[in-house]
Amino acid sequence: MDALFSVATAALIVRWAHVIFGVIWLGHLYFFNLVNVPFQGDLDKDLKPKVNPKLLLRAFYWFRWSAMYTFILGLLLFGWHYLGPEHLITAPDGKPSGRGMWIEYGMLLGIIMWFNVWFVIWPRQKKILGGLASGTPHPDAAKLAATAGKASRFNLFASGPLLFAMLGAPHFGAMSGPVLIVVTLLGVGFWFGMIKRSFKIKTVV
Numbered sequence: 001m002d003a004l005f006s007v008a009t010a011a012l013i014v015r016w017a018h019v020i021f022g023v024i025w026l027g028h029l030y031f032f033n034l035v036n037v038p039f040q041g042d043l044d045k046d047l048k049p050k051v052n053p054k055l056l057l058r059a060f061y062w063f064r065w066s067a068m069y070t071f072i073l074g075l076l077l078f079g080w081h082y083l084g085p086e087h088l089i090t091a092p093d094g095k096p097s098g099r100g101m102w103i104e105y106g107m108l109l110g111i112i113m114w115f116n117v118w119f120v121i122w123p124r125q126k127k128i129l130g131g132l133a134s135g136t137p138h139p140d141a142a143k144l145a146a147t148a149g150k151a152s153r154f155n156l157f158a159s160g161p162l163l164f165a166m167l168g169a170p171h172f173g174a175m176s177g178p179v180l181i182v183v184t185l186l187g188v189g190f191w192f193g194m195i196k197r198s199f200k201i202k203t204v205v
Contacts, residue, residue, distance in 0.1 A: 011080060018073035024066035025117075026159055028059055033156045034198040037149075042203075053133040060125055067117040074110060078103065098174035105180070106165035113155045113162070120151040156195070160187025 043051065082089040082100055089100040124144040131138035138144065161184045172179070
């Protein structure tokens, strides 16, 4: 009984940490896309070297490392609940479970998003912000920013269906093509509307 309790407690702690780091990661993703992008468009060019390194280097620290911990803890949870003793990856009849397929879909999006953070967004932002901090802007800053921005925007759109898949996994009995399409369109469409709204927010009291 004690051993079972300790295992259950450990699983709960890992899940809790996974959610906490996920909140930090996605919170910064939403900050970058909904707040920082419109803000940068209004920020005077002369102020960017003074404002951006101090603000964004701190933000990117939390952004990239929360992504890493979310990724690692998510793999641990998947290994335990879906490949371990519970074996939720399959249904009682031995076929792939609907819950497992939804989790795998969410994981696929999460892994792509994690890859974008560490191998597309951060390496380019590091060069851009490093150039601003040193007083010598990177000659390809605009190109680097465009590539990083596309990856960040993809992550924003992907986060909608990812969260739906993760939260819906215990509730959906099976995955079908039409349902998957609807979930993806709803998730992407929600963030498309939020992006449009972000540029219309008034900055006066």
